[in-house]
Amino acid sequence: MKLGTHSFIRELSTIHLIVLFYLTAVLISGVLLGLPFLHQSGVDVSFIDTLFTAVSAVSVTGLTVVSTAETFNAAGKIVLAVILQFGGIGIMTLGTFVWLIFGRKIGLRGRQLIRIDQNRSTFSGLVKLMINILKIILTIELFGTIILSTYFLHYFDTWQEALLQGFFGAVSATTNAGFDITGSSLMPFAHDYFVQFINMILLILGAIGFPVLIELKALLSSRGDSLYPNHHFSLFTKLTSVTFFSLLAAGWGLIYFFERNAFLMDKAWHEKLFYSLFQSVTTRNGGLSTMDVSDFTIPTLLVICALMFIGASPSSVGGGIRTTTFAIMLLSIFNYAKGNSSIKLFRREVDPEDIYRSFIVITTATMLCGSAMVLLATTEPFSLIEIIFEVCSAFGTTGLSMGITSELSMFGKCIIIFLMFVGRIGIFSFLFLMRGTETNDLYHQPKEKVIIG
Amino acid sequence: MKLGTHSFIRELSTIHLIVLFYLTAVLISGVLLGLPFLHQSGVDVSFIDTLFTAVSAVSVTGLTVVSTAETFNAAGKIVLAVILQFGGIGIMTLGTFVWLIFGRKIGLRGRQLIRIDQNRSTFSGLVKLMINILKIILTIELFGTIILSTYFLHYFDTWQEALLQGFFGAVSATTNAGFDITGSSLMPFAHDYFVQFINMILLILGAIGFPVLIELKALLSSRGDSLYPNHHFSLFTKLTSVTFFSLLAAGWGLIYFFERNAFLMDKAWHEKLFYSLFQSVTTRNGGLSTMDVSDFTIPTLLVICALMFIGASPSSVGGGIRTTTFAIMLLSIFNYAKGNSSIKLFRREVDPEDIYRSFIVITTATMLCGSAMVLLATTEPFSLIEIIFEVCSAFGTTGLSMGITSELSMFGKCIIIFLMFVGRIGIFSFLFLMRGTETNDLYHQPKEKVIIG
Ligand SMILES: [K+]
Ligand SMILES: [K+]
Numbered sequence: 001m002k003l004g005t006h007s008f009i010r011e012l013s014t015i016h017l018i019v020l021f022y023l024t025a026v027l028i029s030g031v032l033l034g035l036p037f038l039h040q041s042g043v044d045v046s047f048i049d050t051l052f053t054a055v056s057a058v059s060v061t062g063l064t065v066v067s068t069a070e071t072f073n074a075a076g077k078i079v080l081a082v083i084l085q086f087g088g089i090g091i092m093t094l095g096t097f098v099w100l101i102f103g104r105k106i107g108l109r110g111r112q113l114i115r116i117d118q119n120r121s122t123f124s125g126l127v128k129l130m131i132n133i134l135k136i137i138l139t140i141e142l143f144g145t146i147i148l149s150t151y152f153l154h155y156f157d158t159w160q161e162a163l164l165q166g167f168f169g170a171v172s173a174t175t176n177a178g179f180d181i182t183g184s185s186l187m188p189f190a191h192d193y194f195v196q197f198i199n200m201i202l203l204i205l206g207a208i209g210f211p212v213l214i215e216l217k218a219l220l221s222s223r224g225d226s227l228y229p230n231h232h233f234s235l236f237t238k239l240t241s242v243t244f245f246s247l248l249a250a251g252w253g254l255i256y257f258f259e260r261n262a263f264l265m266d267k268a269w270h271e272k273l274f275y276s277l278f279q280s281v282t283t284r285n286g287g288l289s290t291m292d293v294s295d296f297t298i299p300t301l302l303v304i305c306a307l308m309f310i311g312a313s314p315s316s317v318g319g320g321i322r323t324t325t326f327a328i329m330l331l332s333i334f335n336y337a338k339g340n341s342s343i344k345l346f347r348r349e350v351d352p353e354d355i356y357r358s359f360i361v362i363t364t365a366t367m368l369c370g371s372a373m374v375l376l377a378t379t380e381p382f383s384l385i386e387i388i389f390e391v392c393s394a395f396g397t398t399g400l401s402m403g404i405t406s407e408l409s410m411f412g413k414c415i416i417i418f419l420m421f422v423g424r425i426g427i428f429s430f431l432f433l434m435r436g437t438e439t440n441d442l443y444h445q446p447k448e449k450v451i452i453g
Numbered sequence: 454m455k456l457g458t459h460s461f462i463r464e465l466s467t468i469h470l471i472v473l474f475y476l477t478a479v480l481i482s483g484v485l486l487g488l489p490f491l492h493q494s495g496v497d498v499s500f501i502d503t504l505f506t507a508v509s510a511v512s513v514t515g516l517t518v519v520s521t522a523e524t525f526n527a528a529g530k531i532v533l534a535v536i537l538q539f540g541g542i543g544i545m546t547l548g549t550f551v552w553l554i555f556g557r558k559i560g561l562r563g564r565q566l567i568r569i570d571q572n573r574s575t576f577s578g579l580v581k582l583m584i585n586i587l588k589i590i591l592t593i594e595l596f597g598t599i600i601l602s603t604y605f606l607h608y609f610d611t612w613q614e615a616l617l618q619g620f621f622g623a624v625s626a627t628t629n630a631g632f633d634i635t636g637s638s639l640m641p642f643a644h645d646y647f648v649q650f651i652n653m654i655l656l657i658l659g660a661i662g663f664p665v666l667i668e669l670k671a672l673l674s675s676r677g678d679s680l681y682p683n684h685h686f687s688l689f690t691k692l693t694s695v696t697f698f699s700l701l702a703a704g705w706g707l708i709y710f711f712e713r714n715a716f717l718m719d720k721a722w723h724e725k726l727f728y729s730l731f732q733s734v735t736t737r738n739g740g741l742s743t744m745d746v747s748d749f750t751i752p753t754l755l756v757i758c759a760l761m762f763i764g765a766s767p768s769s770v771g772g773g774i775r776t777t778t779f780a781i782m783l784l785s786i787f788n789y790a791k792g793n794s795s796i797k798l799f800r801r802e803v804d805p806e807d808i809y810r811s812f813i814v815i816t817t818a819t820m821l822c823g824s825a826m827v828l829l830a831t832t833e834p835f836s837l838i839e840i841i842f843e844v845c846s847a848f849g850t851t852g853l854s855m856g857i858t859s860e861l862s863m864f865g866k867c868i869i870i871f872l873m874f875v876g877r878i879g880i881f882s883f884l885f886l887m888r889g890t891e892t893n894d895l896y897h898q899p900k901e902k903v904i905i906g
Contacts, residue, residue: 299831383837
């Protein structure tokens, strides 16, 4: 078994560049969001809160230390929506788009940048892929904006306000950003199934992963796409879709089960079902909420924490360890217990290196989040479950909170900023970042077994 | 990379037999501990509490639902000590011993049984190994009993009581059982550094792992042992010892750091140092305590939980995921981040299958304990930290508790019994147990990569 991949030096500098891009995006976003004329009159935001908002926006997490609705004016909200767009689709993708617009051909270096960021394993057709991603996301957001804005004419006094709310809502949902300009997430629409339904669709389309959308589009448009001839779904699309919807169903069932005699007790049967469904969808990565999560019981909160930690599909707008990582871990354990020497699914075999990567990602993420919990428990005066919830939400870039975000100390905010950043770039890039100089791996030592477990 | 080992069918039936042995031990222990004439007069113990005590004793965990001091009479306490002895050294080891006494040669099957239970990778010299283990453990316990009993003459009125306390204390410490017959663990000796020092030595000798003791003995006795010629320490001994003492030092430092201005605030400097040292040693697996752990702050409790979850060395009296498992995970992550394709340490290379096993053990254990926490949070009225602590203590067979054990519901007790059992037999045997009929692993499918993390 190989521990590493074939081209470390190349990937190393590539990931350094990606991180540099993200940091630049955070910097620019921070400066923009700090501009006084984008704020409501009389509002003053501290440096750490501006930085926090910028990281939360670029990583499309949605944790907030200031109220978006009350801090930013209409122009500020539009700027924020644009930042979410950048963050959600990925700076690399947009970078490619800008390059295309400026008429420059994308060289090998540029392709590498995008390949790592979206984690695609194939080089071919990358430019086409990027254009496809942009087309698809903008189309989804356009439809979302039209539907929501039209519908919001009933809710808001002016068509301008309805349009702003519809536009921001569609972008925030599709990018799974979780930011809201209503002042209380989707709670004003807690009884409006239509708004929630549209939001769920947008959330799922954003979190299911771009490759899935592209393969779906290729299938739906019924014309041969050079990337995916004969409409064969890739192993990735099958695996991530099955995992995504399994997690969604599991979350739905568990939240319903744990809350049926607690938070959901006084609700009608259709409300019970719909509320727990929406909550499960939003933990996949959205972070929008129709109710106060701190009203839930501890078992529900723990389940939500686990779901947020797992997060969305790779190559999506979401964070966490990602669905495929979790699925491959489960399959590995199952196959190991069965005594199989390989993982077979959908008439394919999983690459051993992918298995190894999964375990590296999961264990690193667990230790990272565990350490963050211990640190926050040291400095913050909140209950353990509130801290665990905040950590999982930040790492999964989900953005749900039991309400402690704005009350965190400076140190606590820094920890959450760090988690959002790592959650967004992924454990994988994070580990590459940790890498020092080139290592000496050319010689071998005799192998010796030790006793495990 | 191979997912499995070479001889599944053989190991499968072997592990089934081991579990059968353990279950038989629990059954016999349960019947013995339920005998009324071993109880103090007037004491009545329910079925579930007897079962709980039996599992806790056989798995040398030390979690208790009834007070050992007030429930059992002197004869009962001696029976309990014998059960701890059986559990601690391992039923397989004693089984071998009985076979030897009865003059039967140990066949291949018998050797296999011991091999898996103590997880040794080599067949040769097994009988000799077993005799060595017994000699070493009994010698340690003999010295412990003599020293403690003599010293206890100052503490107790009669020499019989001093001898009983010394004997039980030495056995409980060496087997890391954590049971006490003082009624309040080592708290009566909270200010007696000598008793604590002797206990720490015994706890460490029991938890460091039998192979380490045997290699140490071979070194100390300065004569060539056919098993370990020329006193080369094995990779296992080096790895587990370094990990064991690193964890001990980390626990010492962190507990001191987190509690220096809290629980330890009013203590003298030597008390601060000694208390945190003893607490760190006892989390390695002992479960004895000189203070009420529920007085600690949340960060300390979380650190203790992590240390208990990791547990002791493999092939020791302890449970958890084991030290080597944890060490190999850390080394894997470090080497992966560095871009190395293998793990080199002490001029040896770690076997890739051991790496894979480590990850399987850790992720399975994490999910098992996580599920247990969610279930207990559903049925038990205790705080989250109390539940997390109890789960980690049971899985690590440590036996520390924030005091909720005896108040658990029937369902809660069953969960803890299950965790103690799995913690003792190890995740590895547990996974083998889950295995169904033989699997079809002869054909291959084309490999396809997916996107991870
Ligand atoms: K989010
Ligand atoms: K113990």
